[in-house]
Amino acid sequence: MAQAGARPWARSDAKHQAIVRAAREVFLSNGYLGTNMDLIASRSGVSKQTVYTHFGSKEALFLEIVGSMTGDAGDRVHHERPELGDGDDLGAYLRAFAERQLRIVTEPELLQLRRLVIGEVGRFPELAKVLYERGPQRAIDEITAMFQRLRERGLLSCDDPAAAAEWFNWLVMAAPLNRAMMLGDAAVPDEGDLREHVAEAVRIFLAAFGPAPRS
Numbered sequence: 001m002a003q004a005g006a007r008p009w010a011r012s013d014a015k016h017q018a019i020v021r022a023a024r025e026v027f028l029s030n031g032y033l034g035t036n037m038d039l040i041a042s043r044s045g046v047s048k049q050t051v052y053t054h055f056g057s058k059e060a061l062f063l064e065i066v067g068s069m070t071g072d073a074g075d076r077v078h079h080e081r082p083e084l085g086d087g088d089d090l091g092a093y094l095r096a097f098a099e100r101q102l103r104i105v106t107e108p109e110l111l112q113l114r115r116l117v118i119g120e121v122g123r124f125p126e127l128a129k130v131l132y133e134r135g136p137q138r139a140i141d142e143i144t145a146m147f148q149r150l151r152e153r154g155l156l157s158c159d160d161p162a163a164a165a166e167w168f169n170w171l172v173m174a175a176p177l178n179r180a181m182m183l184g185d186a187a188v189p190d191e192g193d194l195r196e197h198v199a200e201a202v203r204i205f206l207a208a209f210g211p212a213p214r215s
Contacts, residue, residue: 016054018044024065028112032062032120059124066127069113070134077101078142083149090155090210091202098172098198101139105173106180106188114181136173140165157212164209171201 022043026035037058041048055061077100084093104110114131121128143165150156158164176197179187189197 013054015044015046015050019046019051019054019061020064020068023061024069024109027062027065027116028109031116032058032123035062037061062124063127063130066113066117067130067134069110070131073104073107073110074134074138074142077104077139081146084155090150091206094168094202094205095195095198098168098202099194102172102176102189102194102198105135105177108185108188111180111185111188136169140169143168155211156209158209164205167208168201168205171205172198 019040023035023040026040026043030039035058037048037051040061041051044051051061055064080100081097084090117127117131140162144162147156147158147161147164147168151158151161156164176189176194
């Protein structure tokens with residue numbers, strides 16, 4: 001999503017990437033109000049004018065950080081997902097996907113970003129829109145497409161794959177993500193708790209949406 005004031009630089013441009021890395025570190029450490037372009041310029045090894053040339057404004061740079069972090073996290077969740085092979089166990093497949101999704105979404109930097117965006121939503125409602133579209137909404141869209149394919153193969157019983165995707169996503173994400181958001185990184189589930197939570201979420205989901213028994 002192009003932002004007002006930003007320049008159409010290639011994301012592979014070295015100076016562009018240096019600015020993004022420095023801005024990510026500064027915004028997450030200092031918050032939006034505590035961040036200034038001088039510090040970002042100093043950390044990235046470029047002039048302040050170069051920062052403005054690439055991004056136009058502090059707000060545009062912040063939007064870039066929100067979009068790039070959530071987009072990159074989504075890529076890691078969805079681009080590494082294999083297809084379910086014939087004879088593969090559906091429950092194991094869904095558990096592996098959900099475990100990867102939950103691990104990534106509860107990474108400390110992503111939790112910090114989510115808290116920061118929520119704190120700034122009154123000032124910049126566009127931030128929350130970017131975070132939602134590239135985070136939860138993308139996840140639900142990707143899961144919907146996955147469930148549509150599984151439904152066509154007779155592996156799920158759901159008239160509405162999008163509704164089933166909503167249930168699956170929030171059965172997996174809601175409780176651990178809310179605890180981590182409100183109670184801090186110490187509330188992020190450890191590996192054992194994460195696997196236990198995901199296994200129960202998938203069990204409940206398949207009890208409602210699993211394949212119909214054969215007569």
